[in-house]
Every structure is written in structure tokens, then in C-alpha cells.
């Protein structure tokens with residue numbers, strides 16, 4: 001029986017669709033995974049054994065994961081494309097900064113994507129994130145020009161994340177050159193109160209790399225990070241490490257805090273520090289709650 005290696009593109013009703021050098025192959029998972037309580041995830045690199053027909057197979061081994069997310073359930077993401085729209089909906093920088101924080105914490109690369117450039121001036125957001133040390137690309141999916149984005153996708157497994165209506169599905173449809181994912185009017189979404197995109201599927205790119213559109217993908221779980229570790233996920237704070245008066249400085253209210261001193265000098269964007277403060281409070285409360293239990 002032939003053995004192949006590949007990557008899980010999607011899973012539907014107990015069947016997995018694997019991208020292999022021989023094309024896409026429909027597989028079942030070995031019963032043993034269930035016994036061991038392991039669920040194959042979209043994005044998993046797997047070994048498969050081909051059935052007699054040569055067209056279907058069985059997943060025999062899941063190769064070690066670089067990372068895995070719980071919501072959405074996906075493995076081996078190498079890059080998050082964090083998407084905002086300059087208008088409609090207006091950017092929620094706190095949501096964006098939380099997403100960035102989670103990605104940094106997991107060691108996943110971040111690419112800031114500013115969409116809907118046809119609707120307004122993007123320079124404010126470009127400056128905030130370029131100055132913080134991120135790669136930023138600006139484009140309009142509506143004007144069908146995403147040439148600034150494409151080079152960043154090569155060789156990466158990129159998940160598109162961001163609030164409903166920012167244009168993730170529109171961008172992916174453009175990348176793939178076909179209407180794969182349903183898109184929807186922002187007003188319709190608000191009325192229905194839900195996302196247009198409901199399933200997760202990895203798509204293979206022609207050059208190299210994979211992309212995934214995910215429903216409700218605005219943030220990951222924050223639970224693995226302590227409040228005191230938070231500042232290390234804000235990369236522009238890094239240069240002030242060890243420069244605060246107090247070694248256990250939380251960069252919130254302390255006298256002689258190098259981060260706070262950098263704010264009026266314009267070296268750290270106020271919105272980034274505000275997000276930091278909000279996340280700090282959230283995490284502090286989670287921890288307190290946990291110790292009370």
C-alpha cells in the first residue's frame with residue numbers, strides 16, 4: 001500500500017481532504033486517534049496510507065505541530081494577516097492589538113492589512129503599526145488590487161483574521177481568483193449579528209503557501225499569558241526593557257517608567273498603550289479569578 005505525506009485542507013463529517021504531491025486525497029482518520037483523544041486539525045501535516053483504489057486513504061500519523069489554535073481549530077499557522085478596514089467598519093484598534101498580542105505570544109508572524117483604502121486615508125493606521133515595527137500593507141479589495149499583499153503570502157500558511165465586514169473573504173476570493181467564499185454587506189451582517197463565513201478551509205496557493213479564511217477569528221485565547229508577560233508582546237516596548245526605575249514596572253502609572261516617558265515623545269502610539277492597559281486589566285482579572293477558585 002502506498003504511503004504519502006500531505007496537509008489537511010478541510011474536514012467534513014469524518015472525512016479529511018489532504019493536499020499531497022499526488023493531488024487532493026479523501027481520507028478517514030485511524031480509529032486509534034479517537035482512542036488517544038487526538039483530533040486531526042485543518043493544517044496538520046500527516047502521513048496517509050492509500051487504499052486499494054489509489055484515490056482514497058487513511059491518515060496514519062499526525063506529524064508534530066508547530067502550534068495549534070482552539071478557536072478556530074487549526075494547526076501550523078505561520079502568519080496571521082490581521083485585517084482592518086479604514087472605514088465601514090471603523091477600525092477597533094483594541095481588538096487588533098489583542099490579536100497581535102496573541103500572535104506574538106504564540107510566535108506567529110503578523111502582517112497588518114489595511115483594506116478599503118478607497119474609503120479613506122489610511123496613513124494614520126499605517127504609521128501606528130509601521131512605527132511599532134510591523135509589516136503593513138494597504139489596498140482595496142474592491143478595486144481588485146492586492147499586489148502589495150501577494151508577496152507576503154509566499155511560502156507561508158496565512159490565516160486571515162479580523163472583525164466581521166473588514167473584507168477577509170473578498171480578499172481571499174481575489175487571491176484565488178474565484179468566488180470561493182460568500183461575502184456580505186456590512187449592514188446585513190450587523191442585522192443578522194453574525195458572520196458570513198462559517199467554515200474553515202485551507203486553500204493552496206499557486207506559487208507556494210496556503211491561506212485560510214476563518215469565521216469569527218478576531219482573537220485567540222489569552223489564557224497562556226500572565227499580566228507581567230504582556231509587555232513582551234508589545235514589541236515597541238522592548239527597547240525600554242530594564243530602563244524603568246522599578247524592575248517590576250508594569251508600565252501603567254509608575255514614576256520613572258521609560259515606556260510612559262516615551263508616550264509624549266511620540267515614540268509609542270497612545271492607542272497601543274491604551275490597548276496594553278485594557279489587556280493588562282483583563283488578564284489581571286482572569287488571574288485573580290483563578291486564584292479565588
Ligand SMILES: Nc1nc2c(ncn2[C@@H]2O[C@H](COP(=O)(O)OP(=O)(O)OP(=O)(O)O)[C@@H](O)[C@H]2O)c(=O)[nH]1
Pocket residue numbers: 115116117118119139140141142143162163164165166167168169170171182183184185186189194195196197215216
Ligand atoms: N468599499 C470597499 N468595500 C469592500 C472592500 N473589500 C470588501 N468590501 C465590502 O465589504 C463587505 C464585507 O466583506 P466580506 O469580504 O464579506 O468581509 P469578511 O471580513 O469576510 O466578513 P465575515 O465573513 O463576516 O467575517 C462586502 O460588502 C464587500 O463587498 C474594499 O476594499 N472597499
Ligand SMILES: [Mg+2]
Pocket residue numbers: 168169170181182183196197213
Ligand atoms: Mg467572510
Ligand SMILES: [Zn+2]
Pocket residue numbers: 244249250251252254256257258259260
Ligand atoms: Zn515601565
